[in-house]
Amino acid sequence: MTPETSPAPAPPTSTRSRGRPRHLAAAQYGIWEGQRHAPAVPLYECGVALTLTGALDRLALHRAVARALGETETLRTRFHMTPHGPRRALVPPPLPVLTVTDLRHEADPEAVADARIRADLATVTDLARQDPCAHELFLLGPERALLYFRYHHIVLDGFGQYLHLRRLAELYEAFESGRAPTAGAAVPLDRLAADEAAYLRSPQYAEDAAYWHAERSSAAPPDGSGGPDGPGTPRRPVAADGHAAPPGPAVSRTAVLTPHRLGTLLDAGRGEGPAPVGHEAATLIAATAVWSYDRHGGRTGIVVNLPVTARRSRAELDTPAQLANELPLRLAVDPDASFAALVRHTGVKVREALRHQRHRAVGPSTRTAGPVEAPPAPQVNIMTFGALSGFGSCRASCRQYPVGLVADIDLNVYRELPAPNEGREKEEARTGPGHLPPYGLRLEFRANSHRHRPDDVSRHRRRFLELLDAVAGRPDLPLARHL
Structure with missing residues (x-):
């Protein structure tokens, strides 16, 4: 070797x-x-x-x-x-x-x-x-x-x-x-640095800072689920023995949403009318909020941490670099409303956050090894911006090796391309010809091993998928009927 x-x-x-x-x-x-x-x-x-x-x-x-x-x-x-x-x-x-x-x-x-x-x-x-x-x-x-x-x-x-x-x-x-x-x-890194310096001097920076200040200052929901800064106030996760648990190595479980299963979920979240831009991300984040609501005993003020590219210019979008940011989305889960209504609410919050995504110091730092106050909010990292299926004349399949520490439970989402011609005819019959090739999603649940045993992660994965099937099967029902 x-x-x-x-x-x-x-x-x-x-x-x-x-x-x-x-x-x-x-x-x-x-x-x-x-x-x-x-x-x-x-x-x-x-x-x-x-x-x-x-x-x-x-x-x-x-x-x-x-x-x-x-x-x-x-x-x-x-x-x-x-x-x-x-x-x-x-x-x-x-x-x-x-x-x-x-x-x-x-x-x-x-x-x-x-x-x-x-x-x-x-x-x-x-x-x-x-x-x-x-x-x-x-x-x-x-x-x-x-x-x-x-x-x-x-x-x-x-x-x-x-x-x-x-x-x-x-x-x-x-x-x-x-x-x-x-x-x-x-482009050279100096070009990106100059763009970043220009942003810090721009009116957009002041506007972004004001938006996130207002988000942090929002009042706690009536159920008292938030702290003095509203929902998502950092709290230390607790291990099975009752002691505070620092971020730890991940124990992982995966699941795959087939193109058909994903399409059914997206249809349920869309409701009436065409799907808006970002509908897939809003649907997945809303589903995570429902799962968090169920997991935390009906706490209606839910925070989902959303990693974003923080790229706006052509130079940033074309250049491999480290520019990402993490945004805390504060969502209100109404148990009397439908899943489609929650998806619409989530879509609005996502679009607002993305308009201000370049501003730093808005997200929690939960990946360090020391005794930090890590929030229980899940991170939903949606990495569906592309899937490499070919490499010249070779077929290619991609496997990620995510590492690092996890505060509680994170969800990584990847695009999953089916095998050549697998299910293509069935999917084209449903969506009509001329659409993008069908794809599914691979969901990776990464849990803090200081808090969760492998069986716990399997149970959380199973409950998440049960909720997806429930809201997709009867999207007209209030969320409370699915829980």
Whole structure:
């Protein structure tokens, strides 16, 4: 299993590959502090694995990885503490750009690759001395390989990961076919920093600050479920033994909503009329609010923490980086109203929050290892912005390796593409031809292992799915009839 290093030449980089230290982006400071306070804990090591089926052109892949690293400054960044605070600086790309490990002689190469990935993600990156990312190709068998991409969360958020994988696929397809790739759309990090500085001086910043101040100052609901700042006042989760439980490693369970099951749920949440923009996200968040209402004994003031891209400009939308934010959505669950009414209310709150999503210091910090006051509010991370089904002539399937600590129970949502032609005719009959390809959703329930045993997580998953089926089956009924 000796790794094979890349024979590719050093990737092209800008003349700015070594520059003076810069300030961290606003989204990076919290991650820096969290890692600094828990230097031995792998809080922010992230990974994704693409299973590639087909005849893989390994030289084309080497060239694609090298080109992508040359284009993406955030993946060539080191971080240092200085007398003036943390700073980041650009360095040359990591070498080798791609490591190849042959597991074809193993009895179960997939299991060996998975174990290696998990062990790698359990090791903390030294941000001052080590590269913040790595690419490794595991050869699993004839026309079957796994491309593993590891990165520290300080350099990429979930949307940034998607942009990087999409660009890798574009570059690989070009090199595999012998074409020159199109120019990359990513901009230098200094451009993003200038955009951020301009925002902080803009009227929009003041407007966003006023909105979130009003949200925090909203009165507690009549049932007394909120604290002095309204619902969602931070509270320490309690472990099974009755003691306060800090954030802990996750125990996970997954479920898949098939295209048909998802379509039925979306129809129930829409009610009359066409679906508005963001309807899918509003439906999932509303369903989580119903589940929280049921779980917490009818507490009508519900908070759902929503990670967002915090990207508005074309440059931000085109550039892999760490820009994400987390927004606390304060929702009012009326047990006498229908699920469709809650979805409409949630949609309004989501649209309002997204208009002010760039403002920082509005969301709770629940991912640190110390004894923080972590709120019981669930986080719903909807990462359905794209699904990579092809990689040049190879078929591709994607597996995320989310890590880090969890305060209570989080829900990660990914788009799940069906196998080729699987259920396509049935779905087109329901929606009509010419629509987007059918897809389902993969729901990953991640629970704080200090609070929840695996059986507890399975029970919460089962109840969540029961509620989905209930509101989808009789959307006209008041929510109280489903609980």
